[in-house]
Amino acid sequence: MTTNHAPLLGLVAGALLLAATGCDGTSGEPRGAAPEASGPPTVFADNFPLQSFAQVMGGTEVEVNSPCLEGESAVDYRPTPEQIIEIQDASLILLNGAEFANWTANASLPGSRTIITANAFRDQWLESTHHHHHDHDHQHGPEGEGVHDHAHWASHTWLDPNLAREQAAAAAAGMQNRLPGVSTVGIRARAEDLMAELGALADQAALIRGLELPPIIGSEPVYEYLASACGLDLHEADWHWNEPTPHDGMESLRNLVLATGARHLLVPSAPTAERLEVLRELGLEPVLVMPLANPPTPDGTETFTTLMGRNLDQLQALAPGQSVD
Amino acid sequence: MNLRGLLNAINLAWRHLAFHGVRSSILVLALGISAALPLVIQSLIERGETATMARADRTPLVVGAPGGGIDLVLGALWFLPEPLGSIPSRTVGEITDSGLADALPLSLSARAGGAPVVGTDVGYLDFRDLRIAEGRSFAVPGECVLGADLAAKRGLGPGDTILTDPEGLLDIGGGYPLRLRITGVLAPARSPDDGAVFCDLRTSWIIAGHGHVHIDLEEVKDEPEVLMGTSEEGRSIASAAITPYTELTPERLETLHFHGNPEDLPIEGLVVVPRDAKSSTILSARLERRGEIQLARPSVVIAEVLERVFKIGALLAGILVATGVATLAVVALVLALSIRLRRDELDTLSRIGAGRATIATLLLSEVVILAGGAALFALLVLACSFSLPDDLVLRLAN
Numbered sequence: 106m107t108t109n110h111a112p113l114l115g116l117v118a119g120a121l122l123l124a125a126t127g128c129d130g131t132s133g134e135p136r137g138a139a140p141e142a143s144g145p146p147t148v149f150a151d152n153f154p155l156q157s158f159a160q161v162m163g164g165t166e167v168e169v170n171s172p173c174l175e176g177e178s179a180v181d182y183r184p185t186p187e188q189i190i191e192i193q194d195a196s197l198i199l200l201n202g203a204e205f206a207n208w209t210a211n212a213s214l215p216g217s218r219t220i221i222t223a224n225a226f227r228d229q230w231l232e233s234t235h236h237h238h239h240d241h242d243h244q245h246g247p248e249g250e251g252v253h254d255h256a257h258w259a260s261h262t263w264l265d266p267n268l269a270r271e272q273a274a275a276a277a278a279g280m281q282n283r284l285p286g287v288s289t290v291g292i293r294a295r296a297e298d299l300m301a302e303l304g305a306l307a308d309q310a311a312l313i314r315g316l317e318l319p320p321i322i323g324s325e326p327v328y329e330y331l332a333s334a335c336g337l338d339l340h341e342a343d344w345h346w347n348e349p350t351p352h353d354g355m356e357s358l359r360n361l362v363l364a365t366g367a368r369h370l371l372v373p374s375a376p377t378a379e380r381l382e383v384l385r386e387l388g389l390e391p392v393l394v395m396p397l398a399n400p401p402t403p404d405g406t407e408t409f410t411t412l413m414g415r416n417l418d419q420l421q422a423l424a425p426g427q428s429v430d
Numbered sequence: 431m432n433l434r435g436l437l438n439a440i441n442l443a444w445r446h447l448a449f450h451g452v453r454s455s456i457l458v459l460a461l462g463i464s465a466a467l468p469l470v471i472q473s474l475i476e477r478g479e480t481a482t483m484a485r486a487d488r489t490p491l492v493v494g495a496p497g498g499g500i501d502l503v504l505g506a507l508w509f510l511p512e513p514l515g516s517i518p519s520r521t522v523g524e525i526t527d528s529g530l531a532d533a534l535p536l537s538l539s540a541r542a543g544g545a546p547v548v549g550t551d552v553g554y555l556d557f558r559d560l561r562i563a564e565g566r567s568f569a570v571p572g573e574c575v576l577g578a579d580l581a582a583k584r585g586l587g588p589g590d591t592i593l594t595d596p597e598g599l600l601d602i603g604g605g606y607p608l609r610l611r612i613t614g615v616l617a618p619a620r621s622p623d624d625g626a627v628f629c630d631l632r633t634s635w636i637i638a639g640h641g642h643v644h645i646d647l648e649e650v651k652d653e654p655e656v657l658m659g660t661s662e663e664g665r666s667i668a669s670a671a672i673t674p675y676t677e678l679t680p681e682r683l684e685t686l687h688f689h690g691n692p693e694d695l696p697i698e699g700l701v702v703v704p705r706d707a708k709s710s711t712i713l714s715a716r717l718e719r720r721g722e723i724q725l726a727r728p729s730v731v732i733a734e735v736l737e738r739v740f741k742i743g744a745l746l747a748g749i750l751v752a753t754g755v756a757t758l759a760v761v762a763l764v765l766a767l768s769i770r771l772r773r774d775e776l777d778t779l780s781r782i783g784a785g786r787a788t789i790a791t792l793l794l795s796e797v798v799i800l801a802g803g804a805a806l807f808a809l810l811v812l813a814c815s816f817s818l819p820d821d822l823v824l825r826l827a828n
Contacts, residue, residue: 186566186570186573186613186680187569189570190566190567190569193552193567211570211571211632211683212569213567213570213571213630214552215551215556216533216534216553217526217551217553218553
């Protein structure tokens with residue numbers, strides 16, 4: 106007898122083949138959590154004040170990253186997409202806000218781990234008279250359809266010690282809530298010390314506000330909040346004072362000196378000998394007031410409060426009869 | 431009947447079935463499918479319930495525009511294409527500023543080749559436990575990452591691009607298609623995230639026409655149809671012929687701007703993740719008081735949806751069981767007729783010495799072999815069904 110096993114065997118074989126090849130549509134890829142980074146939690150800060158606050162409050166329990174610590178200018182920092190990915194991985198991202206660090210406007214950062222420290226006092230932001238980005242102001246068509254010019258904010262909020270204290274408080278709250286494995290008791294204790302130091306600076310600013318300081322010229326548009334905190338009669342030169350060719354020219358500065366009677370020019374760093382000579386010809390004495398977006402030296406160990414105290418001492422010394430050691 | 435006789439009867443049964451291979455195969459398939467279908471349906475429903483509820487349970491609260499809660503939850507969790515109302519993106523800040531919860535925005539209006547383009551916060555990937563299998567996450571507007579299934583289906587990976595769908599062929603005022611740069615592919619998650627494109631919320635706004643970058647007018651100063659002239663202040667005036675770029679390069683991002691305050695720009699929903707149960711209660715009470723938004727609890731909404739699905743599933747399973755019984759009756763009839771047709775063969779077996787018990791064993795063995803084959807086939811079909819996504823029903827709707 107001839108038997109034809111083919112159809113039945115084919116059915117069984119086909120089913121087995123299906124089971125072996127087609128059934129398992131899963132990749133077998135384990136679904137696990139993202140790999141945990143080893144070491145202490147990291148905090149990213151986009152400028153020196155926040156970097157200093159995070160280091161002071163975090164102590165050795167956190168690792169703080171900032172462009173300032175890598176010798177980059179916090180003002181001009183433009184991270185690559187790969188650097189933004191590294192920033193995304195931070196446990197906490199501290200941003201200044203108030204239009205400081207324009208790169209943050211177009212960076213994809215995790216909102217739940219990002220704190221914009223100046224947002225708490227948005228109603229106290231000061232408008233900047235200096236436009237850095239004219240390319241944002243344009244209109245669609247000759248009739249001006251769709252004009253979207255907008256105000257620019259002064260960004261050096263930390264030069265007002267009261268606002269710096271609010272920013273430190275926002276950073277402290279974030280560090281207590283968002284850093285896994287870090288003692289909140291330790292952060293709270295160190296934050297209280299920091300607040301006390303910033304409070305002393307605020308008191309000194311209030312003291313300066315009560316003094317009769319002479320009119321002052323600011324060499325760069327960064328001192329708005331300092332002027333507000335200390336009640337300065339500040340006149341903006343926007344002179345780009347230490348560049349080979351002054352931004353607004355000598356004549357405008359000379360006119361400003363004549364108009365205001367100012368004898369002091371706030372400068373962000375010590376002028377070159379040539380510039381010092383030019384200033385003295387104008388009857389101006391440079392007063393070193395650090396903007397502190399970056400530390401004076403990349404590897405400096407002085408904290409923001411120490412350096413800010415030095416700034417305020419410089420201003421206080423301008424008052425008649427005042428001298429600071 | 432001894433063992434040898436039993437084995438001979440089984441051997442004869444097998445050879446008979448094999449000789450009538452086509453008929454035997456049809457019987458095995460008919461029986462197998464009839465048995466498998468109710469099992470597969472039941473399995474899909476149970477797994478669907480588990481997977482669907484798991485995703486719903488992992489999404490504590492969803493906020494969107496007032497309307498149907500089911501649409502909002504299905505849109506926010508499964509990215510279904512039905513259009514949703516929008517709420518201003520400032521709602522995200524209002525919730526996070528409360529300190530009670532994190533909020534993850536979702537812009538769901540865009541599609542790329544039919545796949546959902548989800549504009550969100552990069553933290554969404556962490557929230558859903560989505561890992562980058564290849565490349566990196568998105569870092570700036572214009573970049574995106576693809577779900578595993580979508581990347582495999584389209585053969586795309588880091589370095590490739592994907593073009594968003596135009597909003598409408600007749601909508602000349604709508605957004606332009608945007609070519610997104612793919613920077614990464616997600617590891618398979620066996621969820622709707624596998625079939626989606628993820629990008630920054632601002633990217634979705636650009637796709638929707640709420641923001642754009644501009645051509646550097648210096649590049650087109652010799653093209654009179656684009657450059658109309660110069661204003662009194664010396665600024666170049668471009669005509670309406672100037673088009674937004676269809677790809678956002680890092681250089682062009684410098685000119686990126688939005689029309690209006692970004693806080694007023696729309697999002698279709700947001701996932702709210704309260705810090706703890708107390709925060710959830712307080713926040714829910716606050717949000718439910720607001721008329722301009724809708725708060726939905728996905729676990730509650732999905733439980734209601736599943737209850738309806740269960741009713742339909744139970745009905746379907748009942749129908750399939752009835753069909754199976756009918757199939758079984760038909761098969762029994764076929765076998766009975768087959769025995770009648772084989773009367774001569776069975777008489778011959780009896781005359782050459784096969785007892786009634788041997789003949790009964792022979793016939794019973796055929797039935798057992800057919801039933802065994804059908805059971806094996808049914809199990810294989812059931813096993814194969816496990817390769818289907820757990821939330822198949824919701825995916826089919828996408």
